[in-house]
Amino acid sequence: MSSVSAPLHAGPSQPLRFGIVLLPNFTLTAFSGFVDLLRLASDDGDQSRPVRCSWTIVAESLVPIRASCGIQVAPWVTFDEAGAFDYVLVVGGLLHSGPSASEATLRFIRKAASTSATLVGICTGAFALARAGVMEGYRICVSWFHYWDFVERYPAIPEASLIADRLFVIDRRRITCSGGRASIDVAAAILLRHFDASIVQKAQRILIVDDAQRGSAPQPYPSGLDPTSHPKVRRAVLVMEQHIGQPLPLAELARRLDMSVRQLERLFSAQTGKSPNVYGRQMRVRMAAWMLTGSDKTVSDIAMSCGFSDASHLGREFRKEFNESPSAYRLTRSRSHEAGWQGV
Template identity: 70%
Template sequence: MSDILAAAVSFDAAPKERIRFGIVLLPNFTLTAFSGFVDMLRLSADEGDYSKPMRCSWRVIGETLAPVRASCGIQVAPWETFADAEPVDYLVVVGGLLHSGPHASDATLQYIRRAASGETTVVGICTGVFALMRAGVLDGHRICVSWFHYWDFIERFPNVNADAIVADRLFAIDRRRITCSGGRASIDVAAAILLRHFDHATVQKALRILLVGEMQKGNAPQPHPPGLEPATHPKVKRAVLLMEQQVGRNVPLEELACKLNLSPRQLERLFKAETGKSPRAFANVLRLRTAAWLLTSSDRTVADIASSCGFSDASHLGREFRKQFGVPPVVFRLQRSGQDAAQLAELDALLRNGLPGAPADVEGGVGCVALH
C-alpha cells in the first residue's frame, strides 16, 4: 500500500476507543522529533484547546522511571516501566545521536520485539530505526532513514537489501512498520497515522495550530544537498554529502568512489552527466560556498577560513573566490555588511591593481584581507 493510500484509510469519525500510543525515548533522543509527534497527538485528541486525551492517549515508557536525557540536555522521565505498561496500538521509538552515549538497552530491544509480535504497529523516528533493526522487527519491510545517517546505517547493517532503504523521502509506511527520517517530518508522520483514524479536519486543525499548514506526504523528498536537483542520481547526492562532511580536505576521487561502490571513472561520468561538473570542480564550488558563508557569518580571518575550507592559503582562496563570485573575499564580506558602495568600488580597484593604499594585510594583491 502506498504512503498516500495508507494515509487515506477509512476512519471512524467518533472512535469507540482511544488510539493508544506508547513512546520509548532512546538516550540522546532528538527533542524536536519527540515534541513534534506528541504535539500532533495532543492537538488532535480533543475539541477546543484543552489538550485532553479523548480521541487518543500517549504514555512515555522506559526500562526504569529514571529520566532520559535528550541530545540538547533536557531530561524526560518515563511515566511507566516496560514491566507495567499496558498494550498500545502504536509503539513509537524516538532516537537521536548515534555516536554519543549508550545505545538502546537489551531490555528495550526485548520490549520492542514483544510489541511487534502482536497487533502493535511499530514506529521508528530518527535513529529509532536503528533500534528497530537491532530488535529484528524490520525484516522484509521498507526502511526510511535520514540522508545524514545513510552511511551509518549501511555500515551497521550491511546485509540489508539496499533496495529496501529509503533515504530520499520523509517517511515510509509499510504494513505495521513505519519509519521516519526525523526532525520536522515527525509532525508529518504523526499526521499520516492520525488520518488513519480521524477525519481530515481534526488533523488539519492540529497542523494549523502548529503553523505547519498542509502535511507533507511520505513520498515528499528529504531536503537535498544544495546545488542539486531532487531528481539527481542518489550516488551523486551521497557523494556530495560526503564532500560536505569533509569540506576541509580534498577527498581523493578514488576514496570517494570506493565509498560509493563505484570505480573512479564511473563516478566521474555520473557527476558530469548529473551536474555538468567533475567531482573535483563540484567539490571546489562547495568549499567556496562554505567560505562565503563563513565570511558573512563569522569574524574569522580569511587565512583561517581558507585553511578550514581546504585551500592551501589565503591567496589560493582569493584567486578561486574571485573566479566564482567576481570579487575578492574582503569585498564580498563588506558587501554583505552594508558597506558604502563608493568605498567598496575604491577598495576593489586598489585590490585589483595592487596600488598603495590597499589594506596592509592583503596577501599577493588578490584581496585576501584578514578582517576581524
C-alpha cells in the same frame, strides 16, 4: 508482567493508544512535534485531554532520559508495567554519542512486534527497530544524513529496502520517518487512518503547520540545488548523494523514481541544464574537492570513495572542473588556509 497486545478499535470509549520509547540523546523536535499533534487532535476546546488519543512514555526504569539538547524527560511507566498499545513509537537522535537502545528496550520492541501493534521509528529510531530484528521484509525510511551509517551497521538489510529520499514510509505495520518536522506529518498520516480529516487539520492549523506532507514528498533538498526544482529531480540528487561511492546506473536511478530513462533525462535537462550523468559526475568531483581539503586521505583513496576508478580517472575529471590537478588543488587550499590563520 504486562505485555503489548493487539490494537483495539479507537472510538469514544477507547482512545487510540500510543506507547512512546525515547532513546538516549533523542531528538526533542521529533518527539514534541509528534506528541503535540496527538494532543491537539485528541480533544476539542483546547483542553488537551487524552480523549481520542492517549500516550504513555515507557522505559526500562523511571530514570529521566536526556535529549540531545540536554533537556530530560521522565518516563511514566516501566516496560513491565506498560499496558496495551495500538502504536509503539521509538524516537531516536544522535548516533555517535552515548549508549544506544538497551537490551530491555530491544526486548520490548520485539514483544510489540509479536502482536498487532504498529511499530513507528522516528529519526534514528529506525536503527533500534533494525537492531531488534523486526524490520525484515519491510521498507525502511532513514535520513539521507544517516544512510551510510545504517548500511554499515546493518549490512544484512538489502540497500534496496532503504528509502532515504522521502519524508516517511508506511509499510503495513511498520512506519519509519526521517525525523525532524516530518514527525508531525507521520502523526497526521496515522491519525487520518482513524479520525475525520477535519480533526487532524484543526490540530495542524493550531500548530501553524500546512497540510500534512505525503510520505512520497522528498527530504530537504541538497545544498547547491534550487529549492524550486522538480521533486523528482530533488529525489534523484538525494539518491545520487547516497550512492556517491558506487554510482547507480541511469536505468536503476530511473527505476527508483518510477520514471523511464528518457523521462529522467528530459526532466534533468530542463531543470538543471545538464544530463543526470553529468550532474552526478560533477557532484562526485565536488565531493572529492571537499575531501582533499577536509581530510588526510590520499588522492587514490578519495578517488575510490567518490566513485572514480582510480586517481588518474579522478585527475582527468578534476581538471575539467577546476583547471588543476587534485594535488595542486589540495596544496593551494592548504596554503590559503594557513595564511588565513596567521592573519588572525
